[in-house]
Amino acid sequence: MSALIEVDGIGKRYGNIIALADVSTSVHPGEVTCVLGDNGAGKSTFIKILSGAHAHSDGRLVVDGEERHFSSPREALNLGIATVYQDLAVVPLMPVWRNFFLGSEPTKRFGRLDTGLMKKTTKSELAAMGIDLRDVDQPIGTLSGGERQCVAIARAVYFGARVLILDEPTAALGVKQSGVVLRYIARARDRGLGVVFITHNPHHAYPVGDRFMLLRRGRSMGDHPKSEITLPELTALMAGGAELEALSHELAAELGQDSAVAQELSSEVSELKTK
C-alpha cells in the first residue's frame, strides 16, 4: 500500500534555532510509526509539521502523493489527520464536553448544537478509557493532568479518520490508562489507520510499533522497521549506549544492585554489547 504521509529531508527553524533538520520517514496505513528521542530532540516539532500546527522551513511533505505546505491544522484535519498534542490543545475555561467536540461540533436543525449527544458521547468515550468524570460540565482546566490527557486522546481517536498522531500520550498516565491507550493504538492500526506515536518509553513503543524513527538533537538517527531492531537495541539507541552504561553503574551504586532501573539499564546495555 502506498504511503499516507511521506516526509523527505524535512527541517524547521525557530528564528536562528534549528529544531529539526533533514528528517525523512513515511506513514503507511495499518502501520504504527514510532518516533523516539531524548528531550528536546525535536519530536514535538516533527509532529507539529505533520499536523499543520507549524509550517516546515525545509524539505518536502507529501500527503497522498501530493506535496503540501500546511498553513493551518484545519488543512491537516481535512485530510483526515487527527493529533494529540503534547500540550493537549484544550481550552481551559470551557466545559469538558465542549472541548471534546471543539472544531467538529454536531448540530441539529437551524444550526443548534446537539448538546445532548455531545455530553453523552463525551461521557461514554471517557468512561471507555477508564476515566470516570463527575461532571462533563466542569471546565477542563480543573481536571487533573492525566484526565486532560485522556480527553485529548479520546477526542483524537473519536475523530481520527486516516492518520492518528499522538505526542507522548502515555506520559501522564497510570499503568491502567497507559494500557488502554496502547490498546487504542493497536485498534486504530487494525482499522487501517496510519499512526504516529511519540513516546519516551521504549516498552510502550515496541509492542505496538511497526517502524521506529530515532531523533537526536534535531536529526534523524535512522528509521528502522521492527524486524531490524530489538527492544534493548531500541532502548540503548535512545539513551546512547555508553552514557547509558555509565548511568546504570552509577544507579546501581546509589540505589543498590537490586534497583529495577539499574537492572533494566544494565541488562539492556549488556544485550547491546553482545550484539
Next chain:
Amino acid sequence: MSALIEVDGIGKRYGNIIALADVSTSVHPGEVTCVLGDNGAGKSTFIKILSGAHAHSDGRLVVDGEERHFSSPREALNLGIATVYQDLAVVPLMPVWRNFFLGSEPTKRFGRLDTGLMKKTTKSELAAMGIDLRDVDQPIGTLSGGERQCVAIARAVYFGARVLILDEPTAALGVKQSGVVLRYIARARDRGLGVVFITHNPHHAYPVGDRFMLLRRGRSMGDHPKSEITLPELTALMAGGAELEALSHELAAELGQDSAVAQELSSEVSELKTK
C-alpha cells in the same frame, strides 16, 4: 528521627468537588515517601497542600511539630520545602536563567542582580542533568516539554533545603533523564532531606521509595513501608487487581502474547495472585 511533615486526616474541596479526603502520612528526613495513584486520584492536590499552593479544607498539617495552615507557597519555602509542580510553575516569557532563580535571586551590592552567577549556575545545573541548552537567555516557553521539566527539577533540587516534593518529575523525561532524576532523589535522601515523590511508574518509585502511599478517588488506600510491599503488589494495587488482569488479557489478544506490556501486566497479576 521525628517527622518533618505529618498529615492527619487531611482533605481538600474545590467548590462541591471533594478532591481529597481523610489522608494521613508522614515525611521523615532521609526517607522518600512515594505517592501513587490513578489519574485524578488527588496526588497533585495532596502535594499542593504540602507546598502551600492550596490551603487544606479539613484535617491537620504539622510541620516540625507545629500545626500549619499555609496561605502561600512562600511560607512553605521558608520552612525549607521546595516543590516541582506538575504544571512546572515557570513564567513562559522569561529567560531560562531568570526562571531558574525566580523568587530567590542572588544580588550583589545595591541590590543588583548577580546575573553572571545566575546564568552560569543555570547552565551548569542543567548540564548536570544532561540538558545541554543552546542559550540560557531563551524564553523558557520555547523549550521542549522535557527541557522545561528539567529546569523545574534542577531548580527545586538546587534550592531544596529540607523537604523536596516532586510531582511526576519523570513523566516527560527520556530513559536517561529519568535515571538522572532518580539519582537526584537518591542523593537528596542520602543528604538527609525528606522527599515526596509522585509518579505513575512503580518501577521508578520502588527502587528509591521508603514508604508508599496509595491514593484512589481522593482517598488513601494505605500507607506501606517498603518492607511490607513488593513491586508487583504495588503495581497491582495501583491499577486494581481484577481490572489489571482483564486488561492484560485484552492486550495480549490485541498486541500478541509477546507484547512487553501484556507480559508485564500478566506477570504482575499472577504474582499478586500467588500471594
Next chain:
Amino acid sequence: GCSGTGQEKGADEASDLDLTYAIVTHGAPGDAFWDRVKSGAERAGKDYGVKVEYSSDADPAKQSQLIDGAVADKVDGVIVSMANPDGLEQSVKNAVAAGIPVVTINSGIDKWKEFGAMTHIGQSEEIAGQAVGSRLKTAGWKNALCVIQEAGNVGLEERCKAVTSTMGGKVTNLQVDGTDDNAVQATITSKLQADKTIDGVLTLGGQYAIDAVSAVGESGSSAKVATFDLSADVIKNIQDGKIEFAVDQQPFVQGYAAVTALYLKSINGNDFGGGQPVYSGPAFITKENAEAVGKFAAKGTR
C-alpha cells in the same frame, strides 16, 4: 513660516508678505461654537490671502505647548483664547517677547493687557452668561436647569455660573454625556420628572437644545427651553415656538475679527481696538428675527 513681522513695510500686498497666523483655542474638536470661530478665521484668511493655522486643546498645558510651537514656527501673529489665563501666561508672554503680535479672543478679558496682547476680541463666557441670565429673569424663569455637556469644561462652568448670578432664581447644573444624545434626552427627562418645579432648561449648545425640547415633551413638563448657539434645527424650533430664544455669541466674528486685527497690524501697523477690548456679541435670536439668520445658520457660520 516667515521671518519678520512686516511692521516696517507699510501697507503692502499680503501675498508678498506670505503671512501666517496661528490660532490656538481651548475648544474641543467638533464643538459647534469653536467650529464657527475656526470658520470665521479661515474665511478671513481667504479674504485677505493669508495663511491661518488652527489648533486647539482644552488642557492649558497642551495649549501652551501649541503656542510655544507656533512661536518656534515663527508665525506672524498668534490668536489665543484664554480660558485659563494662568496656564498660558508664560507662553503668551514668550510670544510677545519674541515680537509676535498676540490677539486674545473669547475668554481672558481680565488678563490680555497684563500679558501684553494687542487686543481682546470677543465676549467672555461671563458677559454672555450674564446677558442670558437677565434675559431669563425678564422671561420669568424661576427654577432653571443649566445643561453641561462636558464635565469639567472651564468655559461651560463659567457660563452657568454667570447665568446664575443675574437670573435671580435657582439654577441647577446638570451634567450630561454630550457624546450620547440618547442619554442626554433621558437624563434631562429624568431631571424634569424628578423636579416638577423646573420651569426652564438652558442648554449650552444648539444640539442639546433639540434634545431638551424632546425631553420636555416626553416628561410632560411645561418648562421652556433656551440655548446658546445656533443651528438650522434650532432656528426651526424657534420658529415653531419650541425654543424661546437662542444666544448667538457670534463666534464667526471672533475668528474673523481677530485675523483682521492681526492683518491690519501686519500690513499697516494698526492697533485694532485702540488698547480696548472689542465685543463680538451676544445677539439674541427669537421668533422675530429667526428668519433672517436662518440661512447663515444653515451654512454653519452663525
Next chain:
Amino acid sequence: MTAVAADERVASGGALGRVLKRPEVGALVAAIAVFVFFAVATDTFATASGASTWLRSASTIGIMAVAVALLMIGGEFDLSAGAMTGFTGLAVGVMTTQWGLNIWAAMLVSLVLALAVGFLNGLLVMRTGLPSFIVTLGTFFVLQGIDLAAVKAIIGQVAIQGMANVPFYSQPHAVFGSAATVAGGRIYASVFWWILVTAVATWVLLKTRVGNWIFAVGGAQTSARQVGVPVARTKIGLFMTSAGAGWLVGMLLLFTTSTVQSNTGVGQEFIYIICAVVGGCLLTGGYGSAVGAALGALIYGMTNQGIVYAGWDNNWLKAFLGVMLLGAVLLNEAVRRRAERSR
C-alpha cells in the same frame, strides 16, 4: 463504572447551583440591588415613566455592550465601536440630507461601510498579529477624523440638520425611532432591539457551533487553531458583528433624536467594555455572557438616571458612578464566589 448522580466525590449541589454558576448571576444580583436602592430612595425611579428613561438610556449602550461582550469573549477589543455609532448615523444623514439619496439605500450603504470597517479591523488584527486594542484604536482615530473633518467639509457644520424632512423618514423612524406606551411609560424601539440582540447573542453563544468557537478563540487561540477552529473567520466575524451593532445603534440614535453629531459615540467605547466586564466577561477572553453585558448596561443606565432622580449634586456624578460601579462589581464577585463554593 460510570459516574452516577451520587458520586461520593461530589459534596452537594443541584439545579440551583448550576444556575448560580453562570457568569451573569452576579450582575443580576447587582442590578436588582441598584434597582431596589433607587426605587426606595426616589419617588419616580420605579414608576412607568421613570423606567422608560433608564431603559432608554440603557438600551443603546446595552446593544453595543452585548456585541462588545461577544468580541471580548473572543479575546479581542473594539475601541472603534463608539465612533462607529456616530459614523453610521452621520453617513446616512449626509447621504440623505445633502446628496438626496433614498433613505433606505443610504442606510444600506452605511451598513456596508460599517461592515467593511469591521472586516478591515479583523483582517488587520489577524494578519499583523498586532493587539486589537491598538488596531481598533487606529480605526477609532480615523473614524473620528472622518466624522469631524469629512462631515464638516460636506455639510459645513458638525451635526446633521433637517433629517426629519427627508422623504420616507417616517418609515425607518417607525422601525428605529418610535415608542410604544406600555403601562403608562413610553418604551422606545431601541429597548426592543436591545432585547432582541441580547436574545440572539445568547442563543448563538450557547447553542451554536459559532458560539463554541467564540469561547475557544478567546480562551486559548493556539489550542483552538490546533483542533481546527477557523480562528480568523471567527474573529473577523466578531469584528463585523460589533461594527454591525454600531450601525444599528447609529440608526437608533439617528431616528430617535433625528440628528447625530460629529462627536457622537466618542468615548463610549469604554462604557461598553465596562458594562461587559460588570456583566461577568473576562478581559482576557474566553469567559462571559451576553445577558451579563446587557445587565451591565442596565446597571449603568439605572445608576446614571437614578443619581439624577435622587437629586444628588450633579458634579459628584462621576464619583457616585465610580462608587456604584465598584459596589456592583464587588457584589457581583461575592455572589459568584459564593455560588462557586456552594455549587
Next chain:
Amino acid sequence: MTAVAADERVASGGALGRVLKRPEVGALVAAIAVFVFFAVATDTFATASGASTWLRSASTIGIMAVAVALLMIGGEFDLSAGAMTGFTGLAVGVMTTQWGLNIWAAMLVSLVLALAVGFLNGLLVMRTGLPSFIVTLGTFFVLQGIDLAAVKAIIGQVAIQGMANVPFYSQPHAVFGSAATVAGGRIYASVFWWILVTAVATWVLLKTRVGNWIFAVGGAQTSARQVGVPVARTKIGLFMTSAGAGWLVGMLLLFTTSTVQSNTGVGQEFIYIICAVVGGCLLTGGYGSAVGAALGALIYGMTNQGIVYAGWDNNWLKAFLGVMLLGAVLLNEAVRRRAERSR
C-alpha cells in the same frame, strides 16, 4: 557535552541579534522614522526650538507611560493614572492658594494622598481578585468627581488661579517648572525628570530582584506565587509607583504652567497605555520595557506636534494620528519579527 558557541543547532546570530531582540527596538525604528518624516516635511520640527516643544509634550506623557508600562508588565492596568495627575496638582493648588499651607508641606500631603490611592488600588485588586481595569476605573471616576465637585465647592471654579503668588513658589518651580536653554532651545525640567524616571525604571526592571518579580507576576501569576515571589507586595508596589508618577507629573504640570484644571489628565490614561503598547509592552503582561514606553511617548509627542507644524487641517488631526499610530506599530512589529527571524 556542554553547549559551546558553535552549536550545530544554532544557525547564526551574535551581539547585534541580541540587541535586535529587545522589545523596544521596533519603537526605536518607528521613532526615527517619524522624526525623519517631520524633519523633512516641515521647517521647524528639527530646530532646537521645535524640538523643545515636542520634547516637552512627550515628557509628561512619557513619565506616566513608563510607570504604566511597569504596571502593564506586571499584568495590571491603572486607569486612574490620568486623573491622578490632575488630582495631585489640584490638591497642592487648593491647599496653598486657599488654605495657605506651606507649599512643600502641601506637596508632601499630596504625595501621601497619591500613594494612599495607589495602595488602595493595589489592595483592592489583590484582595478582591477583580480585574484592575475595573477597580482603577472606579478610582478614576471617584477622583474625577473629587477633582470637579470638591474643587468647585472649595474654590468656586474649576481651575487653580494665582498659584504664582504663593510664598516660596519659586523653589518648587525651579525643581519642576524651570527650563534650561540648550543649543537655543528651551528644555523643560520635565524632560530631565522623564529621562531620570526612564533610566531608573530600566535599571529596576533589568538589574534588580524586584524587576524579575515584575516580569514574573505579569507573565504567570500562579507560577510566580508558587516559587515564592511576593505577588501582592510587588503589585501593590507597582500601583503605588504609578500613583507616585502621577504625583510627579501633577507637580510638573502645576509648576510649569502654574495652573491645573478639574479635567486635567482625564482621558490621558489611555494615551499612556497606547505609548506603552507602541513601545512593545504586551497588554497581557509579562513583556515590555521602560525605554520602549518612553519611545512610545516620544512618537506620540512628535506626531502630535509635527502635525501642527505641518499645518494639516486640525479637523483631520485624529485621523492622521490614527494612521501614524498604526504605521508606527506596524513598522515596530515588522522590525521585531525580522529581528526574531534573523536573531
